[in-house]
Amino acid sequence: MTTLRAQTETKIRQLEARSLRGLWAMALFLLVSSAVYYGLERLFPLSPEIRSFLGPAPPLNLISLALVIYSFSAIVLILSRMTMGHPPGSGFAHVGYLTGFYIFFHLARASVENLWAVLAAGATILVLSAYHQRTFCAEAISEERETLARLELRERFGGEKREGGPE
Amino acid sequence: MLNNLGAKAIVPVAVTVTGFALVCCILLYAGIKADMTRDAVAHSLTLADTVVKSTRFAMLRADRETLGNIVDSVGRQQEVDHLRIFDKKGLISFSSNRVETGRFVDKDAGGCLGCHNTPTPRATLEQMQQARRIVGTRGGDILAVTAPIYNEPSCSNASCHVHPEGQKILGILDIGFDLAPLQASLASLRWRMAIFTLMLLILTGIGVAALLRRSVITPIQRLIDFTGREINDSLNDEGHGLHDEIGTVADNHHRLRRRLHAALAELAVLSAKSGVIKD
Numbered sequence: 073m074t075t076l077r078a079q080t081e082t083k084i085r086q087l088e089a090r091s092l093r094g095l096w097a098m099a100l101f102l103l104v105s106s107a108v109y110y111g112l113e114r115l116f117p118l119s120p121e122i123r124s125f126l127g128p129a130p131p132l133n134l135i136s137l138a139l140v141i142y143s144f145s146a147i148v149l150i151l152s153r154m155t156m157g158h159p160p161g162s163g164f165a166h167v168g169y170l171t172g173f174y175i176f177f178h179l180a181r182a183s184v185e186n187l188w189a190v191l192a193a194g195a196t197i198l199v200l201s202a203y204h205q206r207t208f209c210a211e212a213i214s215e216e217r218e219t220l221a222r223l224e225l226r227e228r229f230g231g232e233k234r235e236g237g238p239e
Numbered sequence: 240m241l242n243n244l245g246a247k248a249i250v251p252v253a254v255t256v257t258g259f260a261l262v263c264c265i266l267l268y269a270g271i272k273a274d275m276t277r278d279a280v281a282h283s284l285t286l287a288d289t290v291v292k293s294t295r296f297a298m299l300r301a302d303r304e305t306l307g308n309i310v311d312s313v314g315r316q317q318e319v320d321h322l323r324i325f326d327k328k329g330l331i332s333f334s335s336n337r338v339e340t341g342r343f344v345d346k347d348a349g350g351c352l353g354c355h356n357t358p359t360p361r362a363t364l365e366q367m368q369q370a371r372r373i374v375g376t377r378g379g380d381i382l383a384v385t386a387p388i389y390n391e392p393s394c395s396n397a398s399c400h401v402h403p404e405g406q407k408i409l410g411i412l413d414i415g416f417d418l419a420p421l422q423a424s425l426a427s428l429r430w431r432m433a434i435f436t437l438m439l440l441i442l443t444g445i446g447v448a449a450l451l452r453r454s455v456i457t458p459i460q461r462l463i464d465f466t467g468r469e470i471n472d473s474l475n476d477e478g479h480g481l482h483d484e485i486g487t488v489a490d491n492h493h494r495l496r497r498r499l500h501a502a503l504a505e506l507a508v509l510s511a512k513s514g515v516i517k518d
Contacts, residue, residue: 132273136266143262147255154251185269189262196258203250 077223084216091209094202097163101194104171108187112178129180136186139173143193150200160204170194244459245451252447257440264432272425279382279421280370287386287414290322298388298409306333313414320375320415324388327408336376344413375415380422383415458485465489469496 107115118126146166153160170190177186290313297305306324314322314335323334329344375381388410458481465479469492479489 133270136270140263140266143259147259151251151255183269183272185265185272189265189269192258192261192265196254196262199254199258200251203254207247 077220080216080219080223084213084220087209087213087216091206091213094160094163094198094205097167098195098198098202100164101167101170101198104167104174105187105191105194108174108178112174118179123179126179130176132177132180132182132186135173135176135180135182136189139189139193142169142173143197146197147200150197150204154204154207160201160208163198163201163205166194166197166201170197244455245448248451248455249444249447253440253444256443257436260439261436264436268425268428268432271428275421275425276382279416279418280384283382283384283414283416284369284386286416287384287412290414291386291388291412294324303333310335318417318420320377320379320381320417321383322412322414324410324412326410327406332410372418373415375417377417380418381415382418382421383413386412386414388412458483461485462489466492469493 146169150160170193173190173193174187177190290309294306294309296302297309310322310324310333313319319335321335323331323336323339323344325331325344331339331342331344334340369386370382370384373381373383387408390406390409461479461481462485465481466489479486479493481489
């Protein structure tokens with residue numbers, strides 16, 4: 073009984089930590105975005121030699137189209153996971169994909185509006201993901217607390233039965 | 240606050256619709272801005288070419304007075320910030336700003352680097368490379384384009400005013416246009432898109448909230464009231480007025496309460512009977 077109680081308490085602590093994962097992913101994305109707005113050229117200057125080694129960047133329209141398709145798919149995936157009650161995915165993977173878009177737009181010498189589009193897409197996807205994480209973990213925590221309450225009841229009544237039971 | 244049914248339904252829908260609409264609007268705006276800028280550059284290059292062609296005859300005849308008048312007239316137009324013609328060395332021969340005439344242009348400036356960033360200057364540039372964005376003399380943003388004045392057979396063979404045949408470029412025409420009208424159009428487009436996104440957010444929020452209230456929240460509140468009345472008072476045979484799945488839940492609760500009621504009555508009768516027997 074004590075082992076089960078300890079296991080449930082550990083599970084609750086893990087779920088509480090997991091519910092904050094979405095917020096950590098959002099904080100990381102904000103950090104990456106601030107670095108991009110500060111100036112990728114200043115942080116990672118690319119010499120003409122490196123640019124010629126990398127070759128021509130993909131066309132801006134193609135990167136924009138890829139961003140729209142990625143945002144659409146990511147949102148649909150998160151919403152379908154929410155509907156089916158599946159556990160939320162890691163928000164950190166999205167931070168990686170979005171950083172990739174920042175890099176592509178930077179290489180294609182895109183205007184600042186394109187960077188704003190990545191920021192808006194990232195905010196939408198990560199807010200949804202964090203919300204899913206939070207609600208999923210809140211429900212799981214409430215289930216675990218119910219288990220704890222049942223255990224407590226069983227311990228109390230079981231104890232009373234032993235104390236006042238027939239000899 | 241986020242744990243009630245309304246928030247659970249509205250937050251994901253509102254975030255999804257508004258966020259995706261915002262991403263599409265920003266990308267659409269960036270695309271429209273790039274297209275409009277490209278069109279403005281093409282238009283400016285056409286105008287620069289028109290000026291070069293209209294000065295051709297005066298140049299062939301080395302008619303400095305006519306050339307100066309053309310540069311003055313074009314440069315006085317409201318949209319034109321500056322217009323200058325300089326030779327290969329960068330010496331300004333004609334300018335809408337008279338003070339500049341006879342001076343040298345800065346070869347390290349953005350407009351010159353397009354051709355002069357290599358040891359051998361390039362003779363041709365792509366359309367977008369001929370354009371640059373600068374801050375004008377009046378403080379606003381200026382789109383400046385450079386159009387080379389190429390050597391032609393008529394220039395190298397002329398009897399009055401000869402340039403060597405091997406010289407590819409005789410001079411450069413540099414013209415700057417005020418970007419304020421383009422920026423005003425873009426600002427108006429930005430506002431329209433912002434208002435559209437805001438309206439979309441409001442409509443999504445209100446639409447989902449209204450549907451949710453009508454189909455879920457009000458029936459659940461009625462179910463809570465109905466089951467509460469049955470628990471606190473007695474059996475309620477007046478009906479609950481609920482339909483769908485929520486109506487079925489209310490019916491099941493009512494049936495359960497009836498059975499419990501009957502069982503309790505039966506128990507009461509039995510205990511009364513056992514009391515009589517004991518007595």
